[in-house]
Amino acid sequence: xxxxxxxxxxxxxxxxxxxxxxxxxxxxxxxxxxxxxxxxxxxxxxxxxxxxxxxxxxxxxxxxxxxxxxxxxxxxxxxxxxxxxxxxxxxxxxxxxxxxxxxxxxxxxxxxxxxxxxxxxxxxxxxxxxxxxxxxxxxxxxx
Amino acid sequence: xxxxxxxxxxxxxxxxxxxxxxxxxxxxxxxxxxxxxxxxxxxxxxxxxxxxxxxxxxxxxxxxxxxxxxxxxxxxxxxxxxxxxxxxxxxxxxxxxxxxxxxxxxxxxxxxxxxxxxxxxxxxxxxxxxxxxxxxxxxxxxx
DNA sequence: CTTGCTGCAAACAGTTTGCAGAACT
DNA sequence: AGTTCTGCAAACTGTTTGCAGCAAG
Numbered sequence: 001x002x003x004x005x006x007x008x009x010x011x012x013x014x015x016x017x018x019x020x021x022x023x024x025x026x027x028x029x030x031x032x033x034x035x036x037x038x039x040x041x042x043x044x045x046x047x048x049x050x051x052x053x054x055x056x057x058x059x060x061x062x063x064x065x066x067x068x069x070x071x072x073x074x075x076x077x078x079x080x081x082x083x084x085x086x087x088x089x090x091x092x093x094x095x096x097x098x099x100x101x102x103x104x105x106x107x108x109x110x111x112x113x114x115x116x117x118x119x120x121x122x123x124x125x126x127x128x129x130x131x132x133x134x135x136x137x138x139x140x141x142x143x
Numbered sequence: 144x145x146x147x148x149x150x151x152x153x154x155x156x157x158x159x160x161x162x163x164x165x166x167x168x169x170x171x172x173x174x175x176x177x178x179x180x181x182x183x184x185x186x187x188x189x190x191x192x193x194x195x196x197x198x199x200x201x202x203x204x205x206x207x208x209x210x211x212x213x214x215x216x217x218x219x220x221x222x223x224x225x226x227x228x229x230x231x232x233x234x235x236x237x238x239x240x241x242x243x244x245x246x247x248x249x250x251x252x253x254x255x256x257x258x259x260x261x262x263x264x265x266x267x268x269x270x271x272x273x274x275x276x277x278x279x280x281x282x283x284x285x286x
Numbered sequence: 287c288t289t290g291c292t293g294c295a296a297a298c299a300g301t302t303t304g305c306a307g308a309a310c311t
Numbered sequence: 312a313g314t315t316c317t318g319c320a321a322a323c324t325g326t327t328t329g330c331a332g333c334a335a336g
Contacts, residue, residue: 019310019315040301055318060301076219080326081300096268107262115255116277123248124282125239132275134259139267162290162335183326198293203326223301224325291334298327309316 005032005071012069026051027062031072031084037104039081073129094132100141148175148214155212169194170205174215174227180247182224216272237275243284 009028013020030046031038044059063084066072072084077097092113096105112132120127136142152171156163173189174181187202206227209215215227220240235256239248255275263270279285 017315021310021316023317053318057302057319058317061316074221076221078217078219096263096266098268099271105266105268107266109258109262112255112258115252115258116275119250119252120239120277120279123239123250124285125241125248125277126280126285127277128242128279130275130277132259132273134263134268134270134273136263136271137269142267142269160290164291164335166292196293200294200327201292204291288336289334290336292332294330296327296329298325300324300326302321302323304321305319307317310314311312 009066009069009071018065023054023058024062024065026054027059028066031063031066032086036085036106037075037077037083039083041081043084075131077133092130094134096134096136096138098138098141099135100137103138105138152209152212152214155208161208166197166201167205167208169197170202171209174206174209175229179228179249180218180220180226182226184224186227218274220276235273237277239277239279239281241281241284242278243280246281248281
C-alpha cells in the first residue's frame, strides 16, 4: 500500500507536469514511514538525519503537494504547529486527544459518520471531509 | 444572558484575584456583542473603533482570560488565525464549514454527543471538550 | 502605597517567498 | 536548452513577552 501511495503521487505529479526529484522521493518515503500526526519540523529532522542538505522550505513545499495529491491531510491541534496525517483510501478516523500527555487515540465510528451525512444533507451541504476531535484526559492522566 | 456572562467573568476574576479594568470591560462587551468566530484582529479593530488606545496585546491577554473563565473557546479553522467563539452554558454546537465561501453553519446533534461519550468511556477517557467540523460546499457554492 | 494591568515595541515561532544556482526532462 | 526545483536567508504573519508607566484596590 505504500507502493500504491507512491503511484498515486507519481500520477498526480505527472498530471500536473511536476518533476520527480530526489528530495520529493525522500520526503515521501519518510512521510510514509512515519506514524500519525507529524509536524513539518519532525519530518524535516528525520529527513535531514538520513539526508542532510535538504531544506525545510522544501519539506513545507512538498507536504503541500502531498495534501493536494490527496495523500496527506492537515490536522490543527492546539500545539501551535500544523500537523499532517496520512489519508488512507476510503478510511477515516477521528481523534481522542489527551490534554494531559498529548497522546492521541484514534477511533472510527460508522454511526457518527452517517449522522454527519444526514446533517449535511439537511443543510444542502456537500461534504468533502470532516474532523472530529475529543479533548480530555486519557486513562492514565485522569488519575 | 449577557448579564450572566459578565457575572461569570466577574466571579472568575474575583476568585483569581484579578482586577477589574476598563479595558477588560470594553473587550468583554465587544466580545459579547459579536457574532461567532471572531479573530483577535477583528475584535481588536472593533474595540479600537470605539476606544482607540487599547492595545492588541491586551486583547490577546484578555481573550485568554475569557477562555480560562469558560466564556470563550478557541476554534482552529484553516485560515491561519485562531478564532474565538462564545461558550453557551451547557450548549454545544458543531460546524459545517463551507470551503467555497467560508460560511459557517452551526448545528447540534444529541446522538453524536452521546456516541462520543460512549467512545470515550470505552477508551477510559474523560472528555473535557470536543470539536466537530465538517468541511465541504454549502448549498449555494456546490452549484 | 503596593501590585497587577496596559501599551508599546521588540522578540518569537511557524510558515512563506525571492532568488541564484542545481537538477530534471 | 528550457524549466522546474532546491537551499538559503530574508520576509511575513500571528502571537507572546519585557518593561516602564498607569491604575485599581
